[in-house]
Amino acid sequence: MTAINPDAPILVTGGTGYLAGVIIAQLLAAGHVVHATVRDPNRQDRLAALEALAEASPGSIRYFRADLQDPDAFAPAMAGCQLVIHTASPFIAHVADPQRDLVDPAVEGTRNVLTAANTTASVKRVVLTSSCAAIYGDNADIASMPGGKLTEAVWNTSSTLRHQAYSLSKTLAENVAWDLAGDQSRWDLVTINPSLILGPGIDPMTAGESYALLTQIGDGTMASGIPDFRIGTVDVRDVAAAHITAGFTPQAAGRHILSGHNTGFVEMSAILRDHFGDSYRFGRTILPKFLVWLAGPMINPALTRKMVSRNVGIAFIADNAKSRSALGVDYRPLATTLTEHFRQLIEAGRIKPRR
Ligand code: NAP
Numbered sequence: 179m180t181a182i183n184p185d186a187p188i189l190v191t192g193g194t195g196y197l198a199g200v201i202i203a204q205l206l207a208a209g210h211v212v213h214a215t216v217r218d219p220n221r222q223d224r225l226a227a228l229e230a231l232a233e234a235s236p237g238s239i240r241y242f243r244a245d246l247q248d249p250d251a252f253a254p255a256m257a258g259c260q261l262v263i264h265t266a267s268p269f270i271a272h273v274a275d276p277q278r279d280l281v282d283p284a285v286e287g288t289r290n291v292l293t294a295a296n297t298t299a300s301v302k303r304v305v306l307t308s309s310c311a312a313i314y315g316d317n318a319d320i321a322s323m324p325g326g327k328l329t330e331a332v333w334n335t336s337s338t339l340r341h342q343a344y345s346l347s348k349t350l351a352e353n354v355a356w357d358l359a360g361d362q363s364r365w366d367l368v369t370i371n372p373s374l375i376l377g378p379g380i381d382p383m384t385a386g387e388s389y390a391l392l393t394q395i396g397d398g399t400m401a402s403g404i405p406d407f408r409i410g411t412v413d414v415r416d417v418a419a420a421h422i423t424a425g426f427t428p429q430a431a432g433r434h435i436l437s438g439h440n441t442g443f444v445e446m447s448a449i450l451r452d453h454f455g456d457s458y459r460f461g462r463t464i465l466p467k468f469l470v471w472l473a474g475p476m477i478n479p480a481l482t483r484k485m486v487s488r489n490v491g492i493a494f495i496a497d498n499a500k501s502r503s504a505l506g507v508d509y510r511p512l513a514t515t516l517t518e519h520f521r522q523l524i525e526a527g528r529i530k531p532r533r
Pocket of ligand 1: 193194195196216266307308371374375385387388
């Protein structure tokens with residue numbers, strides 16, 4: 179690929195999202211012109227944080243209305259862009275209909291964005307936000323992977339519409355992206371595959387699963403016991419920077435696991451408790467797996483018995499070597515990410531101290 183012209187506009191899809199907000203903040207700070215697609219450009223409440231950033235930055239932003247399932251929506255936003263960063267995809271834990279609410283928008287959205295790239299002569303590179311969820315479905319999958327760890331060579335084969343449907347949606351969407359990229363040669367595809375993204379977003383009132391999880395660790399949800407889920411985590415600022423580096427580095431190619439730390443709810447709770455003390459309602463003890471297995475489905479429909487059996491107490495191990503060597507990622511310490519994110523929740527009044 180020839181180098182991207184930094185003066186050409188850069189398309190970021192899903193501009194109102196948690197990760198997209200931080201990508202756009204970094205692009206604006208570096209003076210770029212951003213074209214952001216959003217579902218509703220008239221929602222001033224959703225755009226206020228982006229507006230404030232644009233006001234204070236050397237870069238500029240324009241909004242374009244686009245739903246993932248509208249095949250005609252993305253071409254106007256892409257006009258003149260050499261770099262497309264496609265982040266938009268539903269990331270929702272509870273859905274009524276996984277095909278309709280997760281898989282269809284993820285897959286059709288990816289197809290629509292990349293089809294627009296095919297008809298937009300200026301586009302040279304597409305950076306797709308995929309996920310570690312496109313590499314593994316359950317922690318139990320990891321032991322049988324080569325080297326017993328997640329690498330870019332592996333694909334998720336265990337997720338279905340009835341089990342880990344979000345992971346299925348990310349797997350199918352990334353798969354479609356590689357197929358479409360392979361059918362032409364004008365633009366190339368680079369994917370970023372993050373584990374759980376945490377860290378302060380541009381708007382302290384951000385919704386979404388990353389904020390929901392961190393809130394649950396400190397709001398008392400886990401006060402009577404912590405389910406021993408092991409996960410990978412990565413700072414949102416590191417993920418955002420990796421997308422931009424992937425966009426501007428001509429030799430960047432293929433998939434990139436973005437995961438700074440092999441950790442879990444128990445370690446994350448301990449780090450936050452050490453830092454913020456007992457003023458907040460962190461858990462201390464680990465819930466026995468059989469209790470999570472027994473009670474999980476009654477507390478949270480996503481905690482099916484199969485999900486608990488195949489994940490609780492089972493290690494998460496990801497190899498992040500490629501992200502460090504190819505994209506130069508220097509991961510922030512886990513404690514920095516967690517404490518800065520949790521402080522944002524406190525300052526926004528989303529987490530209250532014990533009374
Ligand atoms: P988020 O805040 O929920 O952002 C998702 C974005 O997708 C939002 O802008 C949302 O628009 C947009 N979107 C969803 N359905 C849409 C539709 N039908 N039409 C148009 N836009 C639609 O989640 P996030 O954490 O930033 O996730 C961003 C990307 O990172 C996703 O691709 C996700 O799979 C991936 N990812 C996230 C994590 C994580 O831990 N957060 C980890 C790995 C990968 P609205 O704002 O209008 O809802």
